Amino acid sequence: MTSSAAGRLSLWLLLTPFVLWILLLVLVPHLQMLRVSFQVRESWDSLSWGLDQYQNFFSEAYYWRTFVRTGVMSLFTTFLTLLIAFPIAWYIAKMARGRAKGILFLACLIPFWASELVRTYGWMILLRESGLFSAWLQALGWVDGPVEMLYNDVAVIVGLVYNGLLFMVVPLVTTLDGMDENLVEAGYDLGGGHATVLREIVVPWAMPGVVSGCIVVFMLTLGSYLTPVLMGGKDSAWFTEQIFTQFITRFNWEQGAALGVLLLFLSSLMVWLGLKLSGQSLRKVMG
Amino acid sequence: MIRSVPRSRLFDSLYLAYLVAFFVYLALPLLVTAAFAFNDSPFPSLPWQGFTLDWYLADGSAGRTGLFHDDGLLGALWVSVQIAFWVTLASVALGCVNAVLFERLQFRGKEFLYLLMLLPLVIPGVILGVSILVFYSGMANDVSRLWGLELDVFRPGMTLVVMGQVTFITTLATLVIGARLRKFDPQLEEAALNLGATPLVAWFTVTLPWLMPSIFGAAAMAFLMSFENFNTTVMLTGSDTPLTVALFNRLREGSTPVLNAVALFLMVVSALLALLTMRQSQGR
Amino acid sequence: MTTASDLSCHGLVRRFGRQSAVDHISLDVPAGTFFSILGPSGCGKTTLLRLLAGFDKPDAGDIHIRGQRMNDVPPNRRPVNMVFQHLALFPTMSVGDNIAYGLKRRKVASAERNKRVAKVLEQVGLPGLEHRNPQELSGGQRQRVALARCLVLEPTLLLLDEPLGALDLKLREQMKIELKHLQKQFGTTFVYITHDQSEAMVMSDQVAVMKNGRFDQVAPPEDLYREPATPFVAGFVGDNNQLVGEVVSVRDNLAEIRLEDGEVVRGRVASGGVKAGGRAELYVRPESLVLTGDALNEGYSAMQARVRTTLFDGANSRVEAAKGDQPVYARLPQDGSAPRLTTDGIIRLAWDPMLARVFAAGNP
Ligand SMILES: Nc1ncnc2c1ncn2[C@@H]1O[C@H](COP(=O)(O)OP(=O)(O)OP(=O)(O)O)[C@@H](O)[C@H]1O
Numbered sequence: 001m002t003s004s005a006a007g008r009l010s011l012w013l014l015l016t017p018f019v020l021w022i023l024l025l026v027l028v029p030h031l032q033m034l035r036v037s038f039q040v041r042e043s044w045d046s047l048s049w050g051l052d053q054y055q056n057f058f059s060e061a062y063y064w065r066t067f068v069r070t071g072v073m074s075l076f077t078t079f080l081t082l083l084i085a086f087p088i089a090w091y092i093a094k095m096a097r098g099r100a101k102g103i104l105f106l107a108c109l110i111p112f113w114a115s116e117l118v119r120t121y122g123w124m125i126l127l128r129e130s131g132l133f134s135a136w137l138q139a140l141g142w143v144d145g146p147v148e149m150l151y152n153d154v155a156v157i158v159g160l161v162y163n164g165l166l167f168m169v170v171p172l173v174t175t176l177d178g179m180d181e182n183l184v185e186a187g188y189d190l191g192g193g194h195a196t197v198l199r200e201i202v203v204p205w206a207m208p209g210v211v212s213g214c215i216v217v218f219m220l221t222l223g224s225y226l227t228p229v230l231m232g233g234k235d236s237a238w239f240t241e242q243i244f245t246q247f248i249t250r251f252n253w254e255q256g257a258a259l260g261v262l263l264l265f266l267s268s269l270m271v272w273l274g275l276k277l278s279g280q281s282l283r284k285v286m287g
Numbered sequence: 288m289i290r291s292v293p294r295s296r297l298f299d300s301l302y303l304a305y306l307v308a309f310f311v312y313l314a315l316p317l318l319v320t321a322a323f324a325f326n327d328s329p330f331p332s333l334p335w336q337g338f339t340l341d342w343y344l345a346d347g348s349a350g351r352t353g354l355f356h357d358d359g360l361l362g363a364l365w366v367s368v369q370i371a372f373w374v375t376l377a378s379v380a381l382g383c384v385n386a387v388l389f390e391r392l393q394f395r396g397k398e399f400l401y402l403l404m405l406l407p408l409v410i411p412g413v414i415l416g417v418s419i420l421v422f423y424s425g426m427a428n429d430v431s432r433l434w435g436l437e438l439d440v441f442r443p444g445m446t447l448v449v450m451g452q453v454t455f456i457t458t459l460a461t462l463v464i465g466a467r468l469r470k471f472d473p474q475l476e477e478a479a480l481n482l483g484a485t486p487l488v489a490w491f492t493v494t495l496p497w498l499m500p501s502i503f504g505a506a507a508m509a510f511l512m513s514f515e516n517f518n519t520t521v522m523l524t525g526s527d528t529p530l531t532v533a534l535f536n537r538l539r540e541g542s543t544p545v546l547n548a549v550a551l552f553l554m555v556v557s558a559l560l561a562l563l564t565m566r567q568s569q570g571r
Numbered sequence: 572m573t574t575a576s577d578l579s580c581h582g583l584v585r586r587f588g589r590q591s592a593v594d595h596i597s598l599d600v601p602a603g604t605f606f607s608i609l610g611p612s613g614c615g616k617t618t619l620l621r622l623l624a625g626f627d628k629p630d631a632g633d634i635h636i637r638g639q640r641m642n643d644v645p646p647n648r649r650p651v652n653m654v655f656q657h658l659a660l661f662p663t664m665s666v667g668d669n670i671a672y673g674l675k676r677r678k679v680a681s682a683e684r685n686k687r688v689a690k691v692l693e694q695v696g697l698p699g700l701e702h703r704n705p706q707e708l709s710g711g712q713r714q715r716v717a718l719a720r721c722l723v724l725e726p727t728l729l730l731l732d733e734p735l736g737a738l739d740l741k742l743r744e745q746m747k748i749e750l751k752h753l754q755k756q757f758g759t760t761f762v763y764i765t766h767d768q769s770e771a772m773v774m775s776d777q778v779a780v781m782k783n784g785r786f787d788q789v790a791p792p793e794d795l796y797r798e799p800a801t802p803f804v805a806g807f808v809g810d811n812n813q814l815v816g817e818v819v820s821v822r823d824n825l826a827e828i829r830l831e832d833g834e835v836v837r838g839r840v841a842s843g844g845v846k847a848g849g850r851a852e853l854y855v856r857p858e859s860l861v862l863t864g865d866a867l868n869e870g871y872s873a874m875q876a877r878v879r880t881t882l883f884d885g886a887n888s889r890v891e892a893a894k895g896d897q898p899v900y901a902r903l904p905q906d907g908s909a910p911r912l913t914t915d916g917i918i919r920l921a922w923d924p925m926l927a928r929v930f931a932a933g934n935p
């Protein structure tokens with residue numbers, strides 16, 4: 001703007017906080033976590049390098065089964081969230097008008113003014129044995145005794161989808177809003193049916209929103225802790241739970257770090273795959 | 288499918304039914320949680336025993352302790368407020384600086400740094416917490432073992448929680464403020480210079496007022512995000528537990544309507560904060 | 572500096588990579604005058620103005636304002652103000668605050684400030700609009716606010732970058748005249764940029780015609796029109812017909828040119844390098860062309876052309892004819908003196924050779 005010396009000074013002034021933040025809070029801690037995951041504790045104060053933690057992971061079926069289960073359930077949840085959210089986003093972006101549009105959009109946001117814990121708690125009150133659904137079913141005479149609907153995989157998925165909806169609806173509404181309705185009209189005008197128009201026009205247009213929503217929902221689901229722990233049953237363990245156990249209960253940081261690295265690897269891989277398959281870039285999807 | 292394309296009656300009514308079902312699904316858990324905050328029964332479940340404010344006001348004399356007399360929860364609330372305050376301050380300040388850096392300056396490697404900036408969004412919250420715990424707490428352990436120095440700030444506790452939350456909330460603040468700055472016409476700054484302002488004065492009188500709505504928005508978002516965060520926080524918290532962690536611990540012991548009372552209280556506060564920022568940004 | 576020159580530049584150069592957006596420009600603007608820079612889009616007008624305002628630094632050359640060298644003075648210390656191409660009114664401030672902005676930077680007391688803001692608003696014809704938002708004003712009103720924001724500072728020099736570009740045609744006509752009046756009223760020196768030759772002609776005392784980063788000619792509007800110094804000026808300022816051919820002879824400053832179809836026409840030599848045997852371009856204005864039957868004024872040059880169509884536009888009506896594949900326009904007087912024209916009919920166009928200009932072809 002003025003002289004180049006002043007320009008360089010302001011660049012350094014602005015760059016420094018950014019670099020400190022990204023180095024001290026993101027890069028260095030993660031590298032350290034990676035390092036620790038390759039350390040083997042021989043006694044309380046001596047360490048050596050090794051792959052023991054990773055061997056543990058692959059040799060103990062409990063670990064990798066949970067790992068695979070978490071990944072698959074997260075994918076399924078993401079897909080389900082997309083299916084549920086798309087018609088809603090479509091309605092808000094393309095069918096609702098004026099005030100209704102704004103109100104519906106806000107209504108989608110309202111549940112997320114409560115924290116994940118509160119939302120999960122709400123579902124617990126509804127689904128558990130002494131919960132509302134059970135009571136209502138009994139009152140209707142459809143069942144004889146109390147029914148337990150909590151503590152199983154379906155309950156977990158219901159809760160996870162609920163948590164992810166906002167992050168799916170918002171990007172979808174934003175991209176669909178930007179779509180010119182003439183495109184759809186032209187699609188029908190040129191002889192397309194519902195399915196063709198959806199496949200050839202709407203979905204390609206909405207792709208950035210779909211990818212962005214899916215990435216965020218997948219990340220959130222994969223990394224969620226409260227919902228699976230509070231709503232899941234004995235054998236619906238979530239991978240984050242195991243990380244938590246290693247760190248907080250067993251104080252086995254090396255094993256915990258290795259599990260953390262694996263989870264990070266899985267999530268990065270899925271994000272990368274999602275971007276590659278849909279031909280989007282992280283910058284376009286997130287920024 | 289759009290308004291101008293004809294649809295069948297059946298399709299329309301099915302669509303409507305779906306919409307209604309969706310919003311019921313959204314609202315039900317929260318409505319139920321809110322309602323049981325006023326049920327005059329020691330358990331948050333049916334049957335309805337009548338209306339009471341005990342779960343807010345009871346002082347423990349009748350076997351019930353309401354939220355406003357529950358020192359544990361109030362203490363945790365205060366811890367959460369402090370954490371959220373520092374997180375908001377740090378991440379909004381960093382967000383402003385980053386936004387200017389990425390929207391207004393040109394330098395080599397900018398694309399790459401921008402991707403780094405987005406990184407915290409694609410790292411699960413638990414991992415953010417774990418990595419910071421491993422690095423800083425591990426460092427404190429090593430320092431203590433080798434030199435006998437106690438770096439207590441880096442032990443699990445409020446400082447680490449703030450650091451962990453700042454990690455990803457900064458990215459969000461950067462995106463919010465950056466989006467607004469992108470719409471700023473840099474010629475306005477030149478116009479200010481032309482009218483006799485120094486670059487610094489031009490920044491404070493022209494650019495900053497333009498950014499103000501987004502800064503408020505980012506601050507409100509940062510506060511809420513921090514307040515509600517669990518995944519990162521739980522890994523880093525020490526003896527002074529913030530509210531979400533305290534609630535979680537209570538919930539594991541068993542649920543009481545006090546939890547409903549806290550939940551409703553939080554919802555109301557969040558809603559007020561959100562409304563306030565919306566009013567603010569609409570007013571401009 | 573002996574003359575009261577408000578702005579004088581010498582050998583200004585600004586390069587972007589290999590291209591010179593401003594290429595050795597020198598200019599001198601006397602105090603209190605209205606100076607226009609006229610040129611097609613992309614010729615470097617904005618770049619030049621940004622050099623003057625100090626947002627950009629020249630690669631070579633000097634800028635003096637009221638005799639003081641400005642090259643190293645930052646933009647906020649220069650006694651120049653600028654009306655931006657897109658106005659750049661601060662959206663976060665009211666009209667009053669926009670206008671008071673510069674006064675505040677000069678630490679003018681608030682009572683005095685308010686007085687001056689009210690006064691200048693009155694002068695630009697918007698009394699009492701201090702509390703409005705700039706977004707709530709019409710295009711023309713915004714224009715005036717942008718002007719008032721600069722004029723309230725009583726600058727030595729006011730730079731205007733195509734300020735009327737965003738307005739619709741009618742408003743533009745009106746603002747043209749108003750700007751000229753405001754300039755007279757305030758006595759400020761205006762440096763006005765435009766690509767619209769009519770704006771430049773109506774308002775200016777001096778016009779510089781710019782092309783590819785250079786000035787082709789600097790002259791009062793009338794001289795520019797009557798005595799264009801280059802073919803570019805002849806073609807760019809006002810309507811003009813261009814005829815290309817080979818020079819047959821040059822005598823007494825009059826050149827005879829043989830056109831493609833063999834007809835010989837005449838015009839006054841306006842540049843060096845017009846030699847017998849060379850190629851040349853002849854420019855003659857539509858209003859200099861007369862439609863003749865057979866009777867030819869003494870000494871006139873004439874040629875035949877084929878009628879394509881007539882363009883009726885009141886007093887501006889013209890006939891479009893073709894000479895070879897070149898279009899030729901001639902004015903059609905609407906006083907009944909023009910003959911009846913039929914499409915594809917042959918007409919004879921004549922002109923006083925002293926009113927036609929001949930330039931050597933390929934000479935920039
Ligand atoms: N910052 C820049 N970097 C590179 N080239 C530039 C820059 N600014 C201007 N140019 C080039 O310099 C030339 C002159 O640009 P300038 O903006 O001065 O034109 P102009 O006469 O103001 O045009 P217009 O009438 O369209 O506003 C153009 O070719 C443009 O591409």
Ligand SMILES: [Mg+2]
Nearest residue numbers: 616617618656
């Ligand atoms: Mg320009």
